[in-house]
Amino acid sequence: MDLYFSPLACSMATRIALYEAGADARFHKVDTKANRVEDGTEFLTINPMGQVPVLRTDDGELITENPVILQYVADRFPAAGLIAPDGIERLRVQSWLSFIGSELHAGVFRVLLRSTAPEGAKAFAREAVAERFAHLDAYLTGREFLQGGFSVADAYLLVILTWAGAVNVDLSAYPALTAYHGRLKARPSVARALGEEFTLYKAAA
Ligand SMILES: N[C@@H](CCC(=O)N[C@@H](CS)C(=O)NCC(=O)O)C(=O)O
Numbered sequence: 532m533d534l535y536f537s538p539l540a541c542s543m544a545t546r547i548a549l550y551e552a553g554a555d556a557r558f559h560k561v562d563t564k565a566n567r568v569e570d571g572t573e574f575l576t577i578n579p580m581g582q583v584p585v586l587r588t589d590d591g592e593l594i595t596e597n598p599v600i601l602q603y604v605a606d607r608f609p610a611a612g613l614i615a616p617d618g619i620e621r622l623r624v625q626s627w628l629s630f631i632g633s634e635l636h637a638g639v640f641r642v643l644l645r646s647t648a649p650e651g652a653k654a655f656a657r658e659a660v661a662e663r664f665a666h667l668d669a670y671l672t673g674r675e676f677l678q679g680g681f682s683v684a685d686a687y688l689l690v691i692l693t694w695a696g697a698v699n700v701d702l703s704a705y706p707a708l709t710a711y712h713g714r715l716k717a718r719p720s721v722a723r724a725l726g727e728e729f730t731l732y733k734a735a736a
Contacts, residue, residue, distance in 0.1 A: 532587065533587040534584060535577060535578070536559070537583045538728045539732045540563075543689075544683065545584050547686040548604045550719075551613060551681070551720045553611070585600075586604070597632060601683035602614060605682070624678050627677045639656045640694050642655075643656050643700070644694060660700055664700070667705070667707075668708045669707070671707040685715060689715045689716075
């Protein structure tokens, strides 16, 4: 299996899931500004949207969209327990993947991270992040993870919390979310992924 990724992008959630599963995978760094894979391949031939993550399965199928890729990895390695096989527990992880992908990633952090976003859009996104982090903070009070044990939804939320620091969203206003972030960073899969991707990010800067 092959993962097309950019350092510290949302694709890091899949790296974490692969490490959790102990899966064998090849990682291909993509420069999404130049639309080029590190081996010189034109990235738009792999994903015409020019976005990471993309996963190539062992059968050669290309899969896009982070929540779908994460579910594919979780289902491919069921022993890792990254999503329930069915039932309400699976639906709840899917709800969180959808919430993180739309309400946090696309709706808020894409705007805050993009230097060309208009100031009005950024002000709106800052109001939205306060409301959504307050929701998460209340939900996580007394809970260890988003649903049951560590799941692919936690891997995705970890990436969002990593971005929060880069755009001056102060997590200390949310004690349960801060404690949750600390628990995630202490996991070996997360510490390894963060260490590797920070190094790659700095090397490219
Ligand atoms: N809907 C896509 C969004 C992916 C996305 O936003 N990827 C970002 C990195 S976190 C990216 O590749 N940005 C480069 C670009 O849009 O040109 C998904 O869920 O996979």
